[in-house]
Amino acid sequence: MFHPDFKSMPYWWEAYHPTAADPADLPRRVRVAIVGGGYGGLSTALELARHGEECVVLEAAELGFGASTRNGGGVSGGVNIGKSFSGRTLAVAPGRAAALLADGHDAFAVIERIIAEENIACFWQKRGRFVGAWTPAHYAAQEKRIGMLNDAAQSGSYMVPRARQREEIASDFYYGGMVVERSASLHPALYYKGLLDAVRARGVQVCARAGVERITPRDGGWVVRTARGEVEADEVVIATNGYTGDVTPALKRRVVPLASHIIATEELPEDLARSLIPKGRTLSDTRRVLCYYRMSPDGRRVIFGGRARFTQVSPEVSAPILHRFMTDRFPQLRDVRVTHAWTGNVAFTLDALPHMGRQDGMHYLLGCNGSGVAMMTYLGWQTARKIAGVANQDCAFDSEDFPTHPLYTGNPWFLPAIGAWYRLRDGIDRRLAGWGG
Numbered sequence: 001m002f003h004p005d006f007k008s009m010p011y012w013w014e015a016y017h018p019t020a021a022d023p024a025d026l027p028r029r030v031r032v033a034i035v036g037g038g039y040g041g042l043s044t045a046l047e048l049a050r051h052g053e054e055c056v057v058l059e060a061a062e063l064g065f066g067a068s069t070r071n072g073g074g075v076s077g078g079v080n081i082g083k084s085f086s087g088r089t090l091a092v093a094p095g096r097a098a099a100l101l102a103d104g105h106d107a108f109a110v111i112e113r114i115i116a117e118e119n120i121a122c123f124w125q126k127r128g129r130f131v132g133a134w135t136p137a138h139y140a141a142q143e144k145r146i147g148m149l150n151d152a153a154q155s156g157s158y159m160v161p162r163a164r165q166r167e168e169i170a171s172d173f174y175y176g177g178m179v180v181e182r183s184a185s186l187h188p189a190l191y192y193k194g195l196l197d198a199v200r201a202r203g204v205q206v207c208a209r210a211g212v213e214r215i216t217p218r219d220g221g222w223v224v225r226t227a228r229g230e231v232e233a234d235e236v237v238i239a240t241n242g243y244t245g246d247v248t249p250a251l252k253r254r255v256v257p258l259a260s261h262i263i264a265t266e267e268l269p270e271d272l273a274r275s276l277i278p279k280g281r282t283l284s285d286t287r288r289v290l291c292y293y294r295m296s297p298d299g300r301r302v303i304f305g306g307r308a309r310f311t312q313v314s315p316e317v318s319a320p321i322l323h324r325f326m327t328d329r330f331p332q333l334r335d336v337r338v339t340h341a342w343t344g345n346v347a348f349t350l351d352a353l354p355h356m357g358r359q360d361g362m363h364y365l366l367g368c369n370g371s372g373v374a375m376m377t378y379l380g381w382q383t384a385r386k387i388a389g390v391a392n393q394d395c396a397f398d399s400e401d402f403p404t405h406p407l408y409t410g411n412p413w414f415l416p417a418i419g420a421w422y423r424l425r426d427g428i429d430r431r432l433a434g435w436g437g
C-alpha cells in the first residue's frame with residue numbers, strides 16, 4: 001500500500017514547505033500582536049496592514065506549521081456551520097442560524113476577493129461540492145436543510161438522487177446526496193504562501209519560532225513574552241485554533257483539538273483519474289466519522305482525508321485505515337499506492353460554531369470545526385476591521401457566548417472512546433436502514 005517513495009508529510013508541502021529560515025526580528029513595540037501564524041493570524045495581519053495598523057505575527061514553529069498547510073483545501077460558504085464532531089448539525093435559533101449562514105456566505109466572498117486582489121496562484125477552482133448521504137434518513141435530512149442553505153447562504157444546493165449519483169462520483173457507496181454549487185477548492189499551502197507574501201509585502205514582520213509563553217497586562221496594554229524576547233502591544237489577537245495551549249487557559253477550555261488525517265495517492269492513469277469525480281467537485285459525507293476527498297489540483301491523484309482516528313496517530317496507523325475508506329468508495333483504486341500521509345489538528349467548539357470576540361481583554365478567533373479555510377480567513381478579516389474601527393456591520397460569530405463545560409479543562413482524553421463509539425454508530429445506522437450501498 002505504501003509507495004517506495006512514501007513521505008510522512010503533507011503532499012502540499014512539495015509546493016511550499018513551512019520554513020523558519022531568516023526569522024524576522026521581533027519589534028519592541030507594535031499596536032497589535034497576533035499569536036499564531038496560520039490563515040487566521042495572517043489574514044488579521046493583512047487587513048490590519050491595509051488600514052495602516054502596525055502589527056506583528058508571532059508563530060511558535062515554522063511558518064505554516066499548523067492546519068493551514070495540512071488541510072484538504074475544500075472551501076465552503078457556510079454549508080458546514082453548526083456541524084459538530086458527531087456529524088450532526090446542532091440546532092440554533094432560526095433567526096441566528098440565518099445570520100450565521102449569511103456570514104458563511106460572506107466568508108466565501110472574502111477569501112475569493114483576497115485571492116483575486118493579492119494575485120494568489122493557488123489553484124482556486126469553483127466546481128462545487130457533493131455531500132454523500134450515508135443512509136436514506138440522512139438524505140431526507142439534507143433535503144430538509146436545503147431551503148435554509150439557499151435562502152440564507154445562497155449556496156446553490158440541490159439534491160441528487162441515488163439513480164443519478166454516478167454523475168457526481170464513480171461509486172455506488174452513497175444513498176444519493178446534496179450538491180452545493182457555491183463551494184470551491186484550492187491548494188492549501190500555496191494559498192498560505194500567497195497570504196504570507198501579501199502580509200510581508202506590506203512590511204509586517206512574521207516571526208517564526210517565536211512561541212508566545214506569557215501574556216501580561218501592563219499600563220492598559222500588554223507585554224507578550226516569546227521564546228525570542230518581549231513585545232509590547234496595545235492589542236493582542238489569539239489565532240491558535242487547534243494548537244491553543246496553556247498561554248490562554250480560558251480559551252484552551254473552549255476548544256477541543258481533534259486530529260484529522262489525509263493521504264495522497266500516486267499519480268493515477270489519466271482515464272482512471274478523470275473518471276472518479278467527473279465534475280471535479282470536492283466530496284464529503286454525512287457519516288459521524290467523516291471522510292472528505294478530492295482530486296489534486298493537477299487532477300492526477302486522490303487526496304483522501306478523514307477521521308481515521310480522533311487523535312494524533314502515526315501514518316503507519318492512519319494511512320491503511322484511510323486507504324480502506326477510499327477503496328470502500330472506489331474499489332477500482334485497490335492497487336493504488338499511497339505517496340504521502342499526514343495529520344493535523346482542527347478545533348471543535350462545544351456549540352459547533354466558530355467564534356470571535358474578546359476574552360480577558362484579548363481578541364480571539366477560534367473554532368473552525370473542521371471547515372476553516374474560508375472561515376478563519378474571514379474571522380481574521382473581521383477581527384482586524386473591528387480593531388481598526390472600520391467594521392461596518394456586526395459579525396454573527398462575534399458574541400460573548402463562547403461555551404465551555406465544567407468538566408472539560410482542555411485535555412480531550414475522551415476522544416478515542418468517542419471515535420470508537422461513532423464508528424460503531426455509523427455501522428448500526430446503515431444496518432438499521434437495511435441498506436448497504
Ligand SMILES: Cc1cc2nc3c(=O)[nH]c(=O)nc-3n(C[C@H](O)[C@H](O)[C@H](O)COP(=O)(O)OP(=O)(O)OC[C@H]3O[C@@H](n4cnc5c(N)ncnc54)[C@H](O)[C@@H]3O)c2cc1C
Binds near residue numbers: 059070075247261346
Ligand atoms: C487534516 C485537516 C484537514 C482539513 N481540511 C479542511 C478543508 O478541506 N476545508 C476547510 O475549510 N478546513 C479544513 N481544515 C481546517 C483548516 O485547515 C483550519 O480551520 C485552518 O487552517 C485554521 O487556521 P488557523 O490560522 O486558525 O490555525 P492554524 O493554521 O492551525 O495555525 C495556528 C498556529 O498557531 C500556532 N501557535 C499555537 N500556540 C502558539 C503560541 N503559544 N505562540 C505562537 N504560536 C502558536 C501554531 O503553531 C499554529 O501554526 C482541515 C484541517 C486539518 C488539520
